[in-house]
Amino acid sequence: MSGEEAPVQQQQEPTEEKTENPPTEEPPSEAAQEGEPSPAEEPVDEPAAATPDKAPVAPEEEVFTYRALFLTGYGGYDKVKLQMKKGKPSLKSAEVLVRVKACGLNFAELLGRQGLYELLPSPPVTPGMECSGVIEALGEEVTDRKVGDRVLVLSRHGLWQEVVGVPASHTFIMPESMSFEEAAALPVNYLTAYIMLFEMANIRAGQSILIHMAAGGVGIAATQLCQTLEDVTVFGTASASKHETIGQGGVTHPIDYRTRDYAEEIRKISPKGLDVVLDPLGGSDTHKAFSLLKPMGTLIVFGAANCVTGQKKNLLAVAKTWYNQFTINTLRLMHANKAVCGFHLGYLSDEEELITQTMTTLLELYTQGKIKPRIDSTYHFEQVGDAMRRMHERNNIGKVILLPEPKKEDKKEEEKAESNPEPAETEDKKEEEKAENKMETSTEEVKGEEN
Amino acid sequence: MSGEEAPVQQQQEPTEEKTENPPTEEPPSEAAQEGEPSPAEEPVDEPAAATPDKAPVAPEEEVFTYRALFLTGYGGYDKVKLQMKKGKPSLKSAEVLVRVKACGLNFAELLGRQGLYELLPSPPVTPGMECSGVIEALGEEVTDRKVGDRVLVLSRHGLWQEVVGVPASHTFIMPESMSFEEAAALPVNYLTAYIMLFEMANIRAGQSILIHMAAGGVGIAATQLCQTLEDVTVFGTASASKHETIGQGGVTHPIDYRTRDYAEEIRKISPKGLDVVLDPLGGSDTHKAFSLLKPMGTLIVFGAANCVTGQKKNLLAVAKTWYNQFTINTLRLMHANKAVCGFHLGYLSDEEELITQTMTTLLELYTQGKIKPRIDSTYHFEQVGDAMRRMHERNNIGKVILLPEPKKEDKKEEEKAESNPEPAETEDKKEEEKAENKMETSTEEVKGEEN
Incomplete structure (x- = not known):
């Protein structure tokens, strides 16, 4: 099915992810610049190691890269592709930079992929109307947010990416007890x-x-x-x-x-x-x-x-x-x-x-405990086709969530592949993991019609 | 003007009015039965006198009459005529009999006269969607109203008459400080x-x-x-x-x-x-x-x-x-x-x-004093054409009210005419009084568009 082609894109264009590191301190990876696979890093386990190691490579022309989903044309699930964006998102004075943790999938994006959502600009464009994440940087005029704030974000589009600059007024501080998935499901x-x-x-x-x-x-x-x-x-x-x-x-x-x-x-x-x-x-x-x-x-x-x-x-x-x-x-x-x-x-x-x-x-x-978003399932960016199919076929009960971070299995696989580049074994393993992952994230077995 | 023909109708079919007497005790007047003029009586001054005097005339076929406006066909102001209805309004078990004191004129009645209000039955029909008055009799099942209650009434039509039977549930007790005109203007x-x-x-x-x-x-x-x-x-x-x-x-x-x-x-x-x-x-x-x-x-x-x-x-x-x-x-x-x-x-x-x-x-x-109907003008039933013209020409500021009771000037005139039947003088006098009355009731000189 065409929707399953999206993860292939991920394999061609993997990412680096550094939740703890503000993007301003993020040095470029030569591999990422060229769109080549590079080893994925565990954001928590290796927070600062990369910086000193890679900083000397290109100090004068620092290139920041991040994972982003793109609608590349109108049509089936395969029209949404995972790509690397280069260059730190520019930050206007009233904006904040958000490290995205979870994104909501909406019916509007299904319509948009078919060319039926007039508010989405023409492809290529990054969809995404809601997400949650952590503020990493502040524009000059922003006084009511601080670095480290957990926020949910609402936008016309453009939020399906690892980091994003948005007007501070479009961010809302998350309650302490709220998960990132819930925050992405709410707006x-x-x-x-x-x-x-x-x-x-x-x-x-x-x-x-x-x-x-x-x-x-x-x-x-x-x-x-x-x-x-x-x-x-x-x-x-x-x-x-x-x-x-x-x-x-x-x-x-x-x-x-x-x-x-x-x-x-x-x-x-x-x-x-x-x-x-x-x-x-x-x-x-x-x-x-x-x-x-x-x-x-x-x-x-x-x-x-x-x-x-x-x-x-x-x-x-x-x-x-x-x-x-x-x-x-x-x-x-x-x-x-x-x-x-x-x-x-x-x-x-x-x-x-x-x-x-x-x-x-x-x-x-x-x-007050009076509302609580129900998360149906979570999919990594590279699985966006599966996520859309789940909603399209109305198999979900509640919200379908997209996660910017790469699938861990894939990342481990990539690490392994680097240390022991044996493609056949790797591919088999990946296929297994994909199947597992699909079951993990699509726990509901019921068939229905909801979005 | 056609609207001024209505009072003529009144002269042919005058009425008796006995606010204090329940209609069941109202004996028939031979004159009224035949549609001939009879001396109008002051309802307050002569409440019980008529009963003993007239009771012997036709005790076995008691006929109750009352003034009512009728839409006699579609067209101009002259299509609404004052007529005498014969026979006490029948009272169902859940109804009350109301002695009407004031009626509201609505745009719906202007439309109805032109044949443009589909909820009004075909002529001949008595219009009138709102009125105020005093309860004179109760149906068997009515327990939450009593004789003497001042009420306002809402109905689909049929309220432009001196007495009317309506479901008790369509009546609402008037606040003490409210006038009958205000009560008729409110619903x-x-x-x-x-x-x-x-x-x-x-x-x-x-x-x-x-x-x-x-x-x-x-x-x-x-x-x-x-x-x-x-x-x-x-x-x-x-x-x-x-x-x-x-x-x-x-x-x-x-x-x-x-x-x-x-x-x-x-x-x-x-x-x-x-x-x-x-x-x-x-x-x-x-x-x-x-x-x-x-x-x-x-x-x-x-x-x-x-x-x-x-x-x-x-x-x-x-x-x-x-x-x-x-x-x-x-x-x-x-x-x-x-x-x-x-x-x-x-x-x-x-x-x-x-x-x-x-x-x-x-x-x-x-x-609470937060709302107060504004009475633009009051017209007696026989002046309904003038009342409609005032609203039609948008000369009113606030509500135009119709009063069932006959114009006092006319009544005096009729009394005079009876004691001294000199038609020419009487007619002249009536014309004068009509003109005076028109000025009295139409005090606003402004021209406008309101209903």
């Missing part, structure tokens, strides 16, 4: 869910809601946020194998949309309809959503997942979703006493006050 | 404004709003309700002569839409746009409204006043408003992060819990 899904529920729909105690893809990142976030209110009835669609998990998470009525008509199921239980429907699907499902609303109900459309079928752009699916797109006139809205909203976090990026306020609220809720 | 305008602002738009402190027809009933209600929040910036359209009044009422930026482009004026002051727009106009103004919203803003369409131009239905205006009707697809909504809602109180009449809760809140706000 997009929880901001989306929170703003839709509490800013747009104004959901209140005692109301009812339909959450599609209830085992996906936004679905789980929305379900958890509904639990912060008394007595909200949550209808959640997911494949049957995920019902136990989402039920424990707060979904009152899990519905297997694959075997039943979810609208019929909902009407059986709630004949008057629903107060809120969150619709990430688009197309004909939006029509169903509108009809399921009770008077004074609110529909929020925040995606067009129905556009995405195969690995590559499916013009028929796009056309069908577009053709079935919900269009409404104000007379019909008046007679129904309903609200239709559109939500797209990407187009809200200028609303810094709203984002900052909401993020502050979310981090408080996390600290 | 439709304040429910509309409150539900739009706080249930749909979820307006909050520090936000901004555009209120069209800010000197109209809903406009004044919405402006007052915005004052219950801190620091809401209210843009309000009205003709220049009304600016002082609406400014005192809480409109931060009054805009004369007749001499300026209101959208341009708003953008000068608030370049980022508005959080909320209330749109009672429809057509091309809805497009302007949408474009005036800032991200996360909410547009609520709750009327199509642009349909109404002349006294009779203007097919061109209707077609133009219809043609320009705002239609939106979900993709555009998503990219804009905006909400579009429709509101129509008439289609919410089944939502008794919402209506009851909101009315309770509104009566509390009244008692």
Whole structure:
């Protein structure tokens, strides 16, 4: 499968990783400069050793390199490649340099790879809207962050890389108890869910809601946020194998949309309809959503997942979703006493006050134990194709996370290969490890539809 | 003018009025039965005298009569006629009989007269969605109301009559300090404004709003309700002569839409746009409204006043408003992060819990002095054409009220006419009084556009 070609890229372009060393002190590696494999280093075990050894090599033209994922064109999983970037990210006066520890994978990146996400610049481009990490350097004007701060970061794109310069205002201090994976899982899904529920729909105690893809990142976030209110009835669609998990998470009525008509199921239980429907699907499902609303109900459309079928752009699916797109006139809205909203976090990026306020609220809720991102699985950068496939095939329950650091097995392998360059054995071993690693990171065996 | 024909109807079909007497004890008047003029009686001065005098006339076929307005067909002001209804309104077990003291006039009734309000049954029908009065009798099952309770009443139609039977659940006890005129002015305008602002738009402190027809009933209600929040910036359209009044009422930026482009004026002051727009106009103004919203803003369409131009239905205006009707697809909504809602109180009449809760809140706000309906003018039933013209020509600031009780001047006139039946003199006098009365009730000389 094409998605498995990504790790090959990693083998051609391995990396160095020095969590403890600020990048300014990072000397260039000749091998890395030329895109050749170089021995990976354990960031914790060998924090300072490399610096004195390598510093003399090219002191006057220091070249900093780091691992970054690139979308190289539109198409299948193989279009996202791991490459080395050269040169320290430039740091503006209001920016901070972050050593990235974990990144979130979002549906937007699946769309982007297919050429269906208009906010992502044309390839080649580094995707990535959220990450967590540690601040390594500060721009001159930054006074409210310090080196060593653990932060989560939100951006339009560009975060899928080992180090990144971002405006300090786009970083948020992580609570002490939060892991890097949780921090990378939080921004997009929880901001989306929170703003839709509490800013747009104004959901209140005692109301009812339909959450599609209830085992996906936004679905789980929305379900958890509904639990912060008394007595909200949550209808959640997911494949049957995920019902136990989402039920424990707060979904009152899990519905297997694959075997039943979810609208019929909902009407059986709630004949008057629903107060809120969150619709990430688009197309004909939006029509169903509108009809399921009770008077004074609110529909929020925040995606067009129905556009995405195969690995590559499916013009028929796009056309069908577009053709079935919900269009409404104000007379019909008046007679129904309903609200239709559109939500797209990407187009809200200028609303810094709203984002900052909401993020502050979310981090408080996390600290209070009221929300907790559910990590479905973690993949190293070189496994990005597998990560995307997992989300694309809706096998995840919760968030799929990408880790910038190289797979340890691979790194050990590379070390071994250096000391004993026997390619055949190495390759076999690697294949084994890849298989193992896949099982490690993809612990959920259920099949479903969530993102 | 056609509207002035209504009083003639009154002269042909006068009434008796006995506020203090329950209708069950009301004996028939032969004159009233035949539709002939009979001396009008002062309800307070002669409460019980009529009963013993007239009881012997037709004890076995008691006929109760009362004044009621009827829409007799679609068209101009003359289509609403004052007539006598015969027979005591039947009272179901959950209903109460209300002696009506004041009725509200709404834009819906102007539309209804033109055949443009689909919730009003076909003529002949008695309009009237709100009134105030005193409970005169209780259905068997009614336990939470008592005879003598001062109540305000909400209904789909049918309240423009002297006595009316309504479900007890559609009545609300008036605060002691509230006048009947205020009580008749409150339900439709304040429910509309409150539900739009706080249930749909979820307006909050520090936000901004555009209120069209800010000197109209809903406009004044919405402006007052915005004052219950801190620091809401209210843009309000009205003709220049009304600016002082609406400014005192809480409109931060009054805009004369007749001499300026209101959208341009708003953008000068608030370049980022508005959080909320209330749109009672429809057509091309809805497009302007949408474009005036800032991200996360909410547009609520709750009327199509642009349909109404002349006294009779203007097919061109209707077609133009219809043609320009705002239609939106979900993709555009998503990219804009905006909400579009429709509101129509008439289609919410089944939502008794919402209506009851909101009315309770509104009566509390009244008692706290936070809202106070502004009465523009009062007209007797026989002057309904003048009342409609005042609203239609947007000359009102606040609410136009209809009173079931006959004009006192006319009653005196009739008494005089009976004792000294000299038609010529009487007619002259009546014409004078009509003119006087018109000036009395239409004290505002300004010209504007509000309802």
